[in-house]
Amino acid sequence: MVRKLSTSSFYIQLYQIIEDRSSDQIISWSKSNNNSFVVWDLKKLRSDILSKYSSVLGRNLTEFIAKLRSHGFKTVAKGPGELEFSHDDFSRSPVMKKMMAKALSERIERFDAQIKALKCRLKAKKASLKVETLFQNLSI
Template sequence: MVRKLSTSSFYIQLYQIIDDRSSDQIISWNKSNNNSFIVWDLKKLRSNILPKSSSVLGKNMTEFIAKLRSHGFKTVVKGPGELEFSHDDFERGPLMKKMMVKALSERIERFDAQIKSMKCRLKAKEASLKVENLFQNLRI
């Protein structure tokens, strides 16, 4: 469950940084594609933006790019010092509906799996206690 929480945080924090008009010189939405963003200045992203964000996005450029790829983003090489990243479900818009629904669904699935696992462990513990009680009763 912790991983999915950080996954949702990743998308939300990335969206907020891209959507922040004050950082448009460094990182911004692609004007012609609602499903991609461009890092215009890799050095400034590394020195000005990544250190201010939590480690959810990565501590350095290598980690940032690796996290983007692990979350399904594709890299489109632009000019020197520029990179474009695209993702079919990561859209410019007020709520990123597709992405958030997907992240929440994954979180619910993982939570359900954890509950099932806890129930199984509880049943095993109860069975173990019953067996232990039976052995204690036999000693009397």
């Protein structure tokens, strides 16, 4: 289960970065293929993106490429200083946007459920401590 969560986190984070119009000079969808994206500026990818999202995408370019390959991405020939990666099931289509939004929503719901469970455990622990304190203070 942990692997599945980290895999979906990878796809979601990558998709959000590629969709972010402010990063188009660094990384964006390919103009010729809906199932690929292009890294336009490797130096800025390292400094501006991988430094922020290293826990999910990798700490450096080598780790990032290794993670892409392990998640089914293939390298597409591109010019010097640019990299293009494609994946048959990863696209900028409206269906993919809905899938990513749903996956993100499910992550938020799981996180909310974990917080609710922790709050319940904390409340139960406090109640238990209160009862224990009451018993200790009884002088029979």
